[in-house]
Amino acid sequence: MEHGGEIEYGWAIWEWPTVLIEAEFHAIWRAPDGRPVDVTPRVDDERIIAFVPDPIRVFEGRSLDNIRRPLRDDPVIHEFISLAEARFEIINRGPKAVQFGAVSVPAEEIMPVIQRMAQLEEMLRSPYPTAPRNDPCPCGSGKKYKKCHGKLS
Secondary structure, three states, X not given: OOOOOEEEEEEEEEXXXXXXXXXXEEEEEEOOOOOEEOOOOOOOOOOOXXXXXXXXXXXXXXXXXXXXXEOOOOHHXXXXXXXXXXXXXXXXXXXXHHOOOOOOOOHHHHHHHHHHHHHHHHHHHOOOOOOOOOOEOOOOOOOEHHHOHHHOO
């Protein structure tokens, strides 16, 4: 308020190359001269993030899950996205959806999700181990390696 301008809601969009596109409901400060300013510090390695204004949606005190879309048909990516959605639901269930900062959830409920997501992220960040062409793919799809991740190498 001291500097003028206004809040603008929309979606911050970034790409995890070859894996997924993710959009997060986000807000920026629109300076009085019309310049968009993102004042949110980034904790990950994002260097370039697109911001798409959404004039219809406003923040109403309740967290919104990110929108994630796979960039290829890969069972590991689909499982990762499903687990990200499950993690959001666990963390934002009931009255926790309007709390910010540290939220306490039962460890036995959230830890398996977080641990599996870490395993999948490691698989997605490093090349899949090679397998004999006619063996099942290590990703667990049930397809032969040559018809699944063997095509990527």
